[in-house]
Amino acid sequence: MSAAYLNYPTGAPVADTKAPAGPVAERWDTRRFEAKLVNPANRRKHTVIVVGTGLAGGSAGATLAEQGYHVVQFCYQDSPRRAHSIAAQGGINAAKNYRNDGDSVHRLFYDTVKGGDFRARESNVHRLAQISVEIIDQCVAQGVPFAREYGGLLDTRSFGGVQVSRTFYARGQTGQQLLLGAYQALSRQIAAGNVEMHPRTEMLDLIVVDGRARGIVARDLITGRIDTYYADAVVLASGGYGNVFYLSTNAMNSNATAVWRAHRRGAWFANPCFTQIHPTCVPRTGDHQSKLTLMSESLRNDGRIWVPKAKGDDRPAHRIPEDERDYYLERIYPSFGNLVPRDIASRAAKNVCDEGRGVGPGGQGVYLDFADAVRRMGRDAVEARYGNLFDMYQRITDEDPYEVPMRIYPAVHYTMGGLWVDYDLQTTVPGLFAIGEANFSDHGANRLGASALMQGLADGYFVLPATINDYLARNPRHETVTDEHPNVQEVLAETQDRLHLLLAVDGDRTPDSFHRELGELMWEFCGMARTDSGLRKALERIPQIREEFWRRIKVPGSGEEFNQSLEKANRIVDYLELAELMCLDALHREESCGGHFREESQTPDGEAARRDDAFAYAAAWEFTDTGAAPVLHKEDLVFEYVHPTQRSYA
Amino acid sequence: MKLTLRVWRQKNADAEGAMSTYQVDGISSDMSFLEMLDTLNEELILRGEDPVAFDHDCREGICGACSLVINGDAHGPERTTTCQLHMRSFRDGDTIDVEPWRASAFPVVKDLVVDRSAFERVIQAGGYVTAPTGAAPEAHATPVPKPDADFAFEHAECIGCGACVAACPNGAAMLFTSAKINHLNVLPQGAPERETRVLDMVAAMDDEGFGGCTLAGECATACPKGIPLMSITSMNKEWLRATRKVKRSPHPPR
Numbered sequence: 001m002s003a004a005y006l007n008y009p010t011g012a013p014v015a016d017t018k019a020p021a022g023p024v025a026e027r028w029d030t031r032r033f034e035a036k037l038v039n040p041a042n043r044r045k046h047t048v049i050v051v052g053t054g055l056a057g058g059s060a061g062a063t064l065a066e067q068g069y070h071v072v073q074f075c076y077q078d079s080p081r082r083a084h085s086i087a088a089q090g091g092i093n094a095a096k097n098y099r100n101d102g103d104s105v106h107r108l109f110y111d112t113v114k115g116g117d118f119r120a121r122e123s124n125v126h127r128l129a130q131i132s133v134e135i136i137d138q139c140v141a142q143g144v145p146f147a148r149e150y151g152g153l154l155d156t157r158s159f160g161g162v163q164v165s166r167t168f169y170a171r172g173q174t175g176q177q178l179l180l181g182a183y184q185a186l187s188r189q190i191a192a193g194n195v196e197m198h199p200r201t202e203m204l205d206l207i208v209v210d211g212r213a214r215g216i217v218a219r220d221l222i223t224g225r226i227d228t229y230y231a232d233a234v235v236l237a238s239g240g241y242g243n244v245f246y247l248s249t250n251a252m253n254s255n256a257t258a259v260w261r262a263h264r265r266g267a268w269f270a271n272p273c274f275t276q277i278h279p280t281c282v283p284r285t286g287d288h289q290s291k292l293t294l295m296s297e298s299l300r301n302d303g304r305i306w307v308p309k310a311k312g313d314d315r316p317a318h319r320i321p322e323d324e325r326d327y328y329l330e331r332i333y334p335s336f337g338n339l340v341p342r343d344i345a346s347r348a349a350k351n352v353c354d355e356g357r358g359v360g361p362g363g364q365g366v367y368l369d370f371a372d373a374v375r376r377m378g379r380d381a382v383e384a385r386y387g388n389l390f391d392m393y394q395r396i397t398d399e400d401p402y403e404v405p406m407r408i409y410p411a412v413h414y415t416m417g418g419l420w421v422d423y424d425l426q427t428t429v430p431g432l433f434a435i436g437e438a439n440f441s442d443h444g445a446n447r448l449g450a451s452a453l454m455q456g457l458a459d460g461y462f463v464l465p466a467t468i469n470d471y472l473a474r475n476p477r478h479e480t481v482t483d484e485h486p487n488v489q490e491v492l493a494e495t496q497d498r499l500h501l502l503l504a505v506d507g508d509r510t511p512d513s514f515h516r517e518l519g520e521l522m523w524e525f526c527g528m529a530r531t532d533s534g535l536r537k538a539l540e541r542i543p544q545i546r547e548e549f550w551r552r553i554k555v556p557g558s559g560e561e562f563n564q565s566l567e568k569a570n571r572i573v574d575y576l577e578l579a580e581l582m583c584l585d586a587l588h589r590e591e592s593c594g595g596h597f598r599e600e601s602q603t604p605d606g607e608a609a610r611r612d613d614a615f616a617y618a619a620a621w622e623f624t625d626t627g628a629a630p631v632l633h634k635e636d637l638v639f640e641y642v643h644p645t646q647r648s649y650a
Numbered sequence: 651m652k653l654t655l656r657v658w659r660q661k662n663a664d665a666e667g668a669m670s671t672y673q674v675d676g677i678s679s680d681m682s683f684l685e686m687l688d689t690l691n692e693e694l695i696l697r698g699e700d701p702v703a704f705d706h707d708c709r710e711g712i713c714g715a716c717s718l719v720i721n722g723d724a725h726g727p728e729r730t731t732t733c734q735l736h737m738r739s740f741r742d743g744d745t746i747d748v749e750p751w752r753a754s755a756f757p758v759v760k761d762l763v764v765d766r767s768a769f770e771r772v773i774q775a776g777g778y779v780t781a782p783t784g785a786a787p788e789a790h791a792t793p794v795p796k797p798d799a800d801f802a803f804e805h806a807e808c809i810g811c812g813a814c815v816a817a818c819p820n821g822a823a824m825l826f827t828s829a830k831i832n833h834l835n836v837l838p839q840g841a842p843e844r845e846t847r848v849l850d851m852v853a854a855m856d857d858e859g860f861g862g863c864t865l866a867g868e869c870a871t872a873c874p875k876g877i878p879l880m881s882i883t884s885m886n887k888e889w890l891r892a893t894r895k896v897k898r899s900p901h902p903p904r
Contacts, residue, residue, distance in 0.1 A: 066783060078705060078765070079714075082713040087713065137786035140786065143802070180806065185778060222760075288688070554696070565701055
């Protein structure tokens with residue numbers, strides 16, 4: 001570790017988040033009214049680049065095209081329908097109050113701010129809660145087949161961290177159905193010629209001209225051709241960076257390159273250490289493991305989590321009598337029980353495993369038991385609710401969860417951190433917007449279940465299409481940028497040099513071997529529990545891995561062809577820099593909050609101790625150079641409506 | 651486990667392809683089929699050879715990217731996606747053939763990777779509800795009978811992997827196309843475009859060079875999501891109904 005990296009300067013605080021003043025419930029209306037509009041006839045003269053086709057990107061691309069903009073859209077997959085939002089299982093929150101159980105926009109707002117452990121911006125979260133109800137209407141209109149009651153009305157269920165039933169779902173495939181809705185809307189616009197879709201094309205850098213985002217450099221993954229694309233605004237909807245950990249529930253090719261390259265070009269990166277470890281994933285089986293599979297949090301509605309009371313009890317589950325089982329979540333958190341928020345459930349699982357009470361191979365697992373649910377509702381009802389999840393579990397583990405309790409263990413799932421954005425979802429580079437998981441805005445230090453789908457669609461269908469108008473209207477079309485522009489030449493040369501170098505090293509280690517090494521390091525030192533000394537160790541090790549990477553990486557083939565090893569290696573280049581920033585952010589935040597648990601900062605009974613006096617801010621980092629100290633900018637968080645308290649789910 | 655793999659290698663779309671033989675050792679029965687291929691690729695890279703290209707992403711059976719014909723079966727011996735197929739389905743010493751989807755509408759890109767963009771154009775022809783953002787009525791304004799909602803969901807589960815086409819002796823895309831038509835046509839939201847949807851999507855399907863249906867039923871057997879063969883019957887019924895209601899030049903499903 002270069003001591004210089006730790007010696008980061010603190011720059012000017014964030015001056016203005018652009019959130020309007022006034023009562024929180026009126027701010028979004030105010031902003032929409034104040035936003036300048038672009039004349040419908042002029043919209044087709046504006047090109048907007050959208051990178052990514054998940055819930056945020058897909059819905060944004062379709063909506064901007066409906067409004068009349070010329071959209072040029074990219075995804076690395078062979079089809080926009082395969083973006084990783086497709087894998088979201090559980091559901092989507094909305095404050096419809098269809099259950100008459102006391103829900104409201106204000107309660108969803110309150111739950112989300114509290115669930116995020118008071119590290120999110122109130123204005124944004126309130127807007128999210130307001131828009132949630134419109135999302136459900138929009139998706140139903142598109143033909144999204146949500147679960148329904150016999151009367152034909154929509155069914156809902158409960159999720160962690162809340163006491164109302166506000167989660168809409170489509171069996172265990174809610175993300176798939178919502179994404180297909182957005183994909184179909186996007187397909188309609190592609191057919192109409194309003195969206196120019198580039199599948200199997202990966203963004204490798206951002207083009208900034210005269211201080212504004214004006215385009216991207218992207219590589220055609222089939223031919224290897226590197227091209228430039230220009231626009232009046234660029235929208236990043238490229239998802240989160242959980243794959244820094246190598247093993248996560250992200251798709252294999254989900255990556256951080258788009259956001260990291262944007263960061264290098266001037267977009268600040270906020271709260272990179274806020275990562276969510278999901279409590280209910282299938283435990284790993286061996287070193288060959290390539291990814292981890294989530295079991296939806298909705299299972300915690302009816303499943304009961306337990307471990308044996310005694311250490312090292314290796315009897316099979318059915319031989320352990322009831323009074324020798326510890327239903328530890330129900331014991332420690334009687335009012336929320338198995339439905340405590342994710343960060344709390346994950347840490348509790350880690351604690352019981354660290355005590356030596358874990359189950360399954362290596363003691364890295366806890367039981368999620370459906371025996372009571374089957375007795376109460378009958379097997380058919382359990383199957384109707386969770387059938388596909390049970391099938392998936394059985395396929396992976398070769399165990400029947402109707403007979404033997406599931407074994408689960410926490411795994412990296414979501415990243416609350418991301419590019420810093422203002423109320424308009426604009427980054428610190430004018431004309432560059434970030435939506436969905438790619439931004440940092442709404443979930444604070446911990447995301448509640450079923451809120452990622454809500455935020456992705458809120459950003460893409462409703463927020464960005466309103467705010468980007470204002471940017472485009474206030475920045476009438478600039479002169480056309482061409483490849484001859486010196487900034488473009490520089491970005492192109494850097495991209496080409498990087499790929500050439502990766503191919504030229506011809507060392508003796510595969511891309512995966514580096515990725516795995518980095519991931520293990522991050523899981524150990526920047527995972528569920530973090531310490532000052534551990535983070536310093538990681539910060540010492542990461543530059544060494546980076547140095548070794550550029551000496552020993554081996555990428556076969558050439559750059560002018562379909563080359564999956566080159567794609568991987570190029571993504572790892574960015575992970576090796578982002579990981580360093582994550583550790584620095586985690587080291588600097590000497591408090592525990594949400595998914596960020598610093599062992600030095602806990603209450604006597606082992607709960608996270610937040611330190612509002614010193615850390616009630618979002619940390620936005622400004623890039624300087626690879627391995628050089630970034631500049632910290634603080635956005636102070638002001639809580640006018642939801643007053644920070646120690647979260648209690650007991 | 652020790653296995654012999656015979657894998658289709660093809661440098662690019664224009665090159666000739668051939669089966670190449672590889673040995674892999676130390677395979678665990680808990681590995682997924684793709685993790686077994688990862689193991690092979692790690693060895694190939696270190697030997698300085700080109701690793702085997704294959705499509706994959708979520709590795710949890712939902713994105714629809716993975717697409718291998720294993721021992722002659724689309725997605726292999728179990729009714730699932732290749733990424734959810736585990737090596738416990740094979741025995742030590744087995745020889746396994748691994749090929750890409752084979753269909754004239756899905757040209758090979760490289761090795762085991764194929765171009766499925768024909769599916770995109772079928773969806774673009776009408777696989778949507780025209781519901782621009784913002785104009786939606788309150789969600790509870792239109793109740794949907796539960797059996798209809800369930801029927802829609804069961805067809806909406808299609809992941810667009812293309813196993814149905816790969817399994818079909820005619821390379822037909824009837825199951826894929828019918829799944830989307832049945833999902834949307836049964837819902838009240840899909841009703842206004844019910845006729846044009848089926849006519850346009852079937853026409854697009856034919857234009858893409860997919861074969862005709864001879865009710866071999868292989869598609870429904872290969873489908874990892876269990877889209878039933880009856881789906882095709884429902885689509886044909888929809889198509890016939892639409893031809894009577896909409897005056898257009900006939901373009902029958904084959």
